[in-house]
Amino acid sequence: MSDPTEEAAYAAFVEAAWNRHMAVAILLTGDRHRGEELLQDCLVRLYVRWRRAALTDPHAYLRRMLVNGNVSWWRRRQRELPTAEPPDHADPRSGPYERDEDLRRALLSLPRRQRAIVVLRHYEDLTEKAVAAALGCSVGTVKSQHSRAMARLRAALRENQEAAR
Known part of the structure:
Protein backbone atom coordinates (compact mmCIF):
# COMPACT_ATOMS: atom_id res chain seq x y z
CA MET A 1 0.00 0.00 0.00
CA PRO A 87 2.93 -27.70 27.99
CA ASP A 88 -0.04 -25.41 27.58
CA HIS A 89 0.82 -22.33 29.61
CA ALA A 90 -1.95 -20.26 28.09
CA ASP A 91 -4.75 -19.32 30.43
CA PRO A 92 -7.71 -18.61 28.14
CA ARG A 93 -9.58 -17.09 31.09
CA SER A 94 -6.99 -14.35 31.56
CA GLY A 95 -7.61 -10.83 30.36
CA PRO A 96 -10.84 -9.55 28.86
CA TYR A 97 -11.66 -12.95 27.33
CA GLU A 98 -12.97 -14.75 30.40
CA ARG A 99 -15.24 -17.63 29.54
CA ASP A 100 -17.05 -20.23 31.53
CA GLU A 101 -14.60 -23.14 31.83
CA ASP A 102 -17.21 -25.85 31.22
CA LEU A 103 -18.42 -24.14 28.05
CA ARG A 104 -14.84 -23.65 26.87
CA ARG A 105 -14.06 -27.33 27.35
CA ALA A 106 -17.29 -28.33 25.63
CA LEU A 107 -16.48 -26.05 22.67
CA LEU A 108 -12.99 -27.52 22.39
CA SER A 109 -14.47 -31.01 22.26
CA LEU A 110 -16.37 -30.16 19.06
CA PRO A 111 -14.90 -30.93 15.63
CA ARG A 112 -13.27 -27.81 14.16
CA ARG A 113 -16.01 -27.11 11.58
CA GLN A 114 -18.78 -27.42 14.18
CA ARG A 115 -16.81 -25.18 16.55
CA ALA A 116 -16.37 -22.59 13.80
CA ILE A 117 -20.10 -22.67 13.05
CA VAL A 118 -21.06 -22.23 16.72
CA VAL A 119 -18.56 -19.38 17.19
CA LEU A 120 -19.65 -17.56 14.05
CA ARG A 121 -23.39 -18.07 14.72
CA HIS A 122 -23.46 -17.22 18.42
CA TYR A 123 -20.39 -15.14 19.16
CA GLU A 124 -20.24 -13.19 15.91
CA ASP A 125 -24.07 -13.32 15.57
CA LEU A 126 -23.92 -14.14 11.86
CA THR A 127 -26.83 -15.51 9.88
CA GLU A 128 -26.73 -19.06 8.54
CA LYS A 129 -26.15 -17.64 5.07
CA ALA A 130 -23.21 -15.51 6.27
CA VAL A 131 -21.67 -18.48 8.10
CA ALA A 132 -22.03 -20.61 4.96
CA ALA A 133 -20.27 -17.89 2.95
CA ALA A 134 -17.49 -17.61 5.54
CA LEU A 135 -16.90 -21.36 5.61
CA GLY A 136 -17.44 -21.98 1.91
CA CYS A 137 -20.24 -24.50 2.38
CA SER A 138 -23.99 -24.66 1.87
CA VAL A 139 -26.62 -23.26 4.23
CA GLY A 140 -27.92 -26.81 4.71
CA THR A 141 -24.49 -27.91 5.94
CA VAL A 142 -24.42 -25.02 8.39
CA LYS A 143 -27.88 -25.95 9.69
CA SER A 144 -27.11 -29.65 10.14
CA GLN A 145 -23.67 -29.09 11.66
CA HIS A 146 -25.05 -26.41 13.98
CA SER A 147 -27.79 -28.76 15.14
CA ARG A 148 -25.29 -31.54 15.85
CA ALA A 149 -22.91 -29.15 17.60
CA MET A 150 -25.63 -27.75 19.85
CA ALA A 151 -26.76 -31.28 20.78
CA ARG A 152 -23.17 -32.19 21.69
CA LEU A 153 -22.74 -28.97 23.69
CA ARG A 154 -25.97 -29.56 25.61
CA ALA A 155 -24.98 -33.14 26.40
CA ALA A 156 -21.48 -32.14 27.51
CA LEU A 157 -22.77 -29.33 29.71
CA ARG A 158 -25.44 -31.61 31.18
CA GLU A 159 -22.77 -34.20 32.03
CA ASN A 160 -20.65 -31.52 33.71
CA GLN A 161 -23.62 -30.34 35.79
CA GLU A 162 -24.43 -33.87 36.86
CA ALA A 163 -20.80 -34.56 37.74
CA ALA A 164 -20.70 -31.40 39.88
CA ARG A 165 -23.65 -32.62 41.99
Missing part, protein backbone atom coordinates in the same frame (compact mmCIF):
# COMPACT_ATOMS: atom_id res chain seq x y z
CA SER A 2 1.46 3.34 -0.94
CA ASP A 3 -1.54 5.60 -0.38
CA PRO A 4 -1.45 7.22 3.10
CA THR A 5 -5.26 7.37 3.27
CA GLU A 6 -5.50 3.63 2.63
CA GLU A 7 -2.90 2.97 5.32
CA ALA A 8 -4.83 5.17 7.74
CA ALA A 9 -8.06 3.33 6.89
CA TYR A 10 -6.34 -0.02 7.46
CA ALA A 11 -4.88 1.14 10.79
CA ALA A 12 -8.28 2.43 11.91
CA PHE A 13 -9.90 -0.88 10.94
CA VAL A 14 -7.34 -2.90 12.89
CA GLU A 15 -7.68 -0.69 15.96
CA ALA A 16 -11.48 -0.85 15.90
CA ALA A 17 -11.72 -4.56 15.09
CA TRP A 18 -8.85 -6.02 17.13
CA ASN A 19 -10.79 -7.12 20.24
CA ARG A 20 -13.71 -8.52 18.27
CA HIS A 21 -11.58 -10.62 15.95
CA MET A 22 -9.15 -11.56 18.71
CA ALA A 23 -11.99 -13.16 20.65
CA VAL A 24 -13.09 -15.06 17.53
CA ALA A 25 -9.52 -16.28 16.93
CA ILE A 26 -9.23 -17.48 20.53
CA LEU A 27 -12.53 -19.31 20.33
CA LEU A 28 -11.57 -20.92 17.01
CA THR A 29 -8.15 -22.09 18.19
CA GLY A 30 -8.98 -22.74 21.83
CA ASP A 31 -5.78 -21.01 22.93
CA ARG A 32 -5.05 -17.34 23.59
CA HIS A 33 -1.49 -17.36 22.23
CA ARG A 34 -2.38 -19.41 19.17
CA GLY A 35 -5.32 -17.06 18.59
CA GLU A 36 -3.05 -14.01 18.73
CA GLU A 37 -0.66 -15.62 16.27
CA LEU A 38 -3.50 -16.52 13.91
CA LEU A 39 -4.97 -13.01 14.01
CA GLN A 40 -1.59 -11.35 13.45
CA ASP A 41 -0.83 -13.62 10.48
CA CYS A 42 -4.23 -12.85 8.97
CA LEU A 43 -3.82 -9.11 9.52
CA VAL A 44 -0.49 -9.17 7.69
CA ARG A 45 -2.14 -10.93 4.74
CA LEU A 46 -5.10 -8.54 4.93
CA TYR A 47 -2.73 -5.56 4.71
CA VAL A 48 -1.50 -6.83 1.34
CA ARG A 49 -5.08 -7.31 0.12
CA TRP A 50 -6.57 -4.22 1.77
CA ARG A 51 -7.80 -2.57 -1.45
CA ARG A 52 -9.86 -5.62 -2.38
CA ALA A 53 -11.12 -6.25 1.17
CA ALA A 54 -12.04 -2.60 1.77
CA LEU A 55 -14.32 -2.61 -1.28
CA THR A 56 -16.61 -5.20 0.28
CA ASP A 57 -16.84 -6.06 3.98
CA PRO A 58 -13.37 -6.19 5.61
CA HIS A 59 -14.81 -7.88 8.72
CA ALA A 60 -16.20 -10.74 6.62
CA TYR A 61 -12.94 -10.94 4.67
CA LEU A 62 -10.89 -11.17 7.89
CA ARG A 63 -13.32 -13.64 9.43
CA ARG A 64 -12.92 -15.94 6.42
CA MET A 65 -9.15 -15.58 6.66
CA LEU A 66 -9.27 -16.56 10.35
CA VAL A 67 -11.31 -19.68 9.68
CA ASN A 68 -9.16 -20.72 6.72
CA GLY A 69 -5.94 -19.95 8.59
CA ASN A 70 -7.06 -22.09 11.52
CA VAL A 71 -7.95 -24.98 9.19
CA SER A 72 -4.58 -24.68 7.45
CA TRP A 73 -2.76 -24.72 10.79
CA TRP A 74 -4.73 -27.76 11.90
CA ARG A 75 -3.95 -29.60 8.65
CA ARG A 76 -0.24 -28.79 8.89
CA ARG A 77 -0.20 -30.00 12.47
CA GLN A 78 -1.82 -33.30 11.46
CA ARG A 79 1.08 -33.99 9.06
CA GLU A 80 3.69 -33.29 11.73
CA LEU A 81 4.67 -36.00 14.15
CA PRO A 82 5.61 -34.25 17.39
CA THR A 83 7.64 -36.34 19.81
CA ALA A 84 6.14 -34.62 22.84
CA GLU A 85 3.35 -32.16 23.42
CA PRO A 86 4.54 -28.78 24.72
Whole structure:
Protein backbone atom coordinates (compact mmCIF):
# COMPACT_ATOMS: atom_id res chain seq x y z
CA MET A 1 0.00 0.00 0.00
CA SER A 2 1.46 3.34 -0.94
CA ASP A 3 -1.54 5.60 -0.38
CA PRO A 4 -1.45 7.22 3.10
CA THR A 5 -5.26 7.37 3.27
CA GLU A 6 -5.50 3.63 2.63
CA GLU A 7 -2.90 2.97 5.32
CA ALA A 8 -4.83 5.17 7.74
CA ALA A 9 -8.06 3.33 6.89
CA TYR A 10 -6.34 -0.02 7.46
CA ALA A 11 -4.88 1.14 10.79
CA ALA A 12 -8.28 2.43 11.91
CA PHE A 13 -9.90 -0.88 10.94
CA VAL A 14 -7.34 -2.90 12.89
CA GLU A 15 -7.68 -0.69 15.96
CA ALA A 16 -11.48 -0.85 15.90
CA ALA A 17 -11.72 -4.56 15.09
CA TRP A 18 -8.85 -6.02 17.13
CA ASN A 19 -10.79 -7.12 20.24
CA ARG A 20 -13.71 -8.52 18.27
CA HIS A 21 -11.58 -10.62 15.95
CA MET A 22 -9.15 -11.56 18.71
CA ALA A 23 -11.99 -13.16 20.65
CA VAL A 24 -13.09 -15.06 17.53
CA ALA A 25 -9.52 -16.28 16.93
CA ILE A 26 -9.23 -17.48 20.53
CA LEU A 27 -12.53 -19.31 20.33
CA LEU A 28 -11.57 -20.92 17.01
CA THR A 29 -8.15 -22.09 18.19
CA GLY A 30 -8.98 -22.74 21.83
CA ASP A 31 -5.78 -21.01 22.93
CA ARG A 32 -5.05 -17.34 23.59
CA HIS A 33 -1.49 -17.36 22.23
CA ARG A 34 -2.38 -19.41 19.17
CA GLY A 35 -5.32 -17.06 18.59
CA GLU A 36 -3.05 -14.01 18.73
CA GLU A 37 -0.66 -15.62 16.27
CA LEU A 38 -3.50 -16.52 13.91
CA LEU A 39 -4.97 -13.01 14.01
CA GLN A 40 -1.59 -11.35 13.45
CA ASP A 41 -0.83 -13.62 10.48
CA CYS A 42 -4.23 -12.85 8.97
CA LEU A 43 -3.82 -9.11 9.52
CA VAL A 44 -0.49 -9.17 7.69
CA ARG A 45 -2.14 -10.93 4.74
CA LEU A 46 -5.10 -8.54 4.93
CA TYR A 47 -2.73 -5.56 4.71
CA VAL A 48 -1.50 -6.83 1.34
CA ARG A 49 -5.08 -7.31 0.12
CA TRP A 50 -6.57 -4.22 1.77
CA ARG A 51 -7.80 -2.57 -1.45
CA ARG A 52 -9.86 -5.62 -2.38
CA ALA A 53 -11.12 -6.25 1.17
CA ALA A 54 -12.04 -2.60 1.77
CA LEU A 55 -14.32 -2.61 -1.28
CA THR A 56 -16.61 -5.20 0.28
CA ASP A 57 -16.84 -6.06 3.98
CA PRO A 58 -13.37 -6.19 5.61
CA HIS A 59 -14.81 -7.88 8.72
CA ALA A 60 -16.20 -10.74 6.62
CA TYR A 61 -12.94 -10.94 4.67
CA LEU A 62 -10.89 -11.17 7.89
CA ARG A 63 -13.32 -13.64 9.43
CA ARG A 64 -12.92 -15.94 6.42
CA MET A 65 -9.15 -15.58 6.66
CA LEU A 66 -9.27 -16.56 10.35
CA VAL A 67 -11.31 -19.68 9.68
CA ASN A 68 -9.16 -20.72 6.72
CA GLY A 69 -5.94 -19.95 8.59
CA ASN A 70 -7.06 -22.09 11.52
CA VAL A 71 -7.95 -24.98 9.19
CA SER A 72 -4.58 -24.68 7.45
CA TRP A 73 -2.76 -24.72 10.79
CA TRP A 74 -4.73 -27.76 11.90
CA ARG A 75 -3.95 -29.60 8.65
CA ARG A 76 -0.24 -28.79 8.89
CA ARG A 77 -0.20 -30.00 12.47
CA GLN A 78 -1.82 -33.30 11.46
CA ARG A 79 1.08 -33.99 9.06
CA GLU A 80 3.69 -33.29 11.73
CA LEU A 81 4.67 -36.00 14.15
CA PRO A 82 5.61 -34.25 17.39
CA THR A 83 7.64 -36.34 19.81
CA ALA A 84 6.14 -34.62 22.84
CA GLU A 85 3.35 -32.16 23.42
CA PRO A 86 4.54 -28.78 24.72
CA PRO A 87 2.93 -27.70 27.99
CA ASP A 88 -0.04 -25.41 27.58
CA HIS A 89 0.82 -22.33 29.61
CA ALA A 90 -1.95 -20.26 28.09
CA ASP A 91 -4.75 -19.32 30.43
CA PRO A 92 -7.71 -18.61 28.14
CA ARG A 93 -9.58 -17.09 31.09
CA SER A 94 -6.99 -14.35 31.56
CA GLY A 95 -7.61 -10.83 30.36
CA PRO A 96 -10.84 -9.55 28.86
CA TYR A 97 -11.66 -12.95 27.33
CA GLU A 98 -12.97 -14.75 30.40
CA ARG A 99 -15.24 -17.63 29.54
CA ASP A 100 -17.05 -20.23 31.53
CA GLU A 101 -14.60 -23.14 31.83
CA ASP A 102 -17.21 -25.85 31.22
CA LEU A 103 -18.42 -24.14 28.05
CA ARG A 104 -14.84 -23.65 26.87
CA ARG A 105 -14.06 -27.33 27.35
CA ALA A 106 -17.29 -28.33 25.63
CA LEU A 107 -16.48 -26.05 22.67
CA LEU A 108 -12.99 -27.52 22.39
CA SER A 109 -14.47 -31.01 22.26
CA LEU A 110 -16.37 -30.16 19.06
CA PRO A 111 -14.90 -30.93 15.63
CA ARG A 112 -13.27 -27.81 14.16
CA ARG A 113 -16.01 -27.11 11.58
CA GLN A 114 -18.78 -27.42 14.18
CA ARG A 115 -16.81 -25.18 16.55
CA ALA A 116 -16.37 -22.59 13.80
CA ILE A 117 -20.10 -22.67 13.05
CA VAL A 118 -21.06 -22.23 16.72
CA VAL A 119 -18.56 -19.38 17.19
CA LEU A 120 -19.65 -17.56 14.05
CA ARG A 121 -23.39 -18.07 14.72
CA HIS A 122 -23.46 -17.22 18.42
CA TYR A 123 -20.39 -15.14 19.16
CA GLU A 124 -20.24 -13.19 15.91
CA ASP A 125 -24.07 -13.32 15.57
CA LEU A 126 -23.92 -14.14 11.86
CA THR A 127 -26.83 -15.51 9.88
CA GLU A 128 -26.73 -19.06 8.54
CA LYS A 129 -26.15 -17.64 5.07
CA ALA A 130 -23.21 -15.51 6.27
CA VAL A 131 -21.67 -18.48 8.10
CA ALA A 132 -22.03 -20.61 4.96
CA ALA A 133 -20.27 -17.89 2.95
CA ALA A 134 -17.49 -17.61 5.54
CA LEU A 135 -16.90 -21.36 5.61
CA GLY A 136 -17.44 -21.98 1.91
CA CYS A 137 -20.24 -24.50 2.38
CA SER A 138 -23.99 -24.66 1.87
CA VAL A 139 -26.62 -23.26 4.23
CA GLY A 140 -27.92 -26.81 4.71
CA THR A 141 -24.49 -27.91 5.94
CA VAL A 142 -24.42 -25.02 8.39
CA LYS A 143 -27.88 -25.95 9.69
CA SER A 144 -27.11 -29.65 10.14
CA GLN A 145 -23.67 -29.09 11.66
CA HIS A 146 -25.05 -26.41 13.98
CA SER A 147 -27.79 -28.76 15.14
CA ARG A 148 -25.29 -31.54 15.85
CA ALA A 149 -22.91 -29.15 17.60
CA MET A 150 -25.63 -27.75 19.85
CA ALA A 151 -26.76 -31.28 20.78
CA ARG A 152 -23.17 -32.19 21.69
CA LEU A 153 -22.74 -28.97 23.69
CA ARG A 154 -25.97 -29.56 25.61
CA ALA A 155 -24.98 -33.14 26.40
CA ALA A 156 -21.48 -32.14 27.51
CA LEU A 157 -22.77 -29.33 29.71
CA ARG A 158 -25.44 -31.61 31.18
CA GLU A 159 -22.77 -34.20 32.03
CA ASN A 160 -20.65 -31.52 33.71
CA GLN A 161 -23.62 -30.34 35.79
CA GLU A 162 -24.43 -33.87 36.86
CA ALA A 163 -20.80 -34.56 37.74
CA ALA A 164 -20.70 -31.40 39.88
CA ARG A 165 -23.65 -32.62 41.99
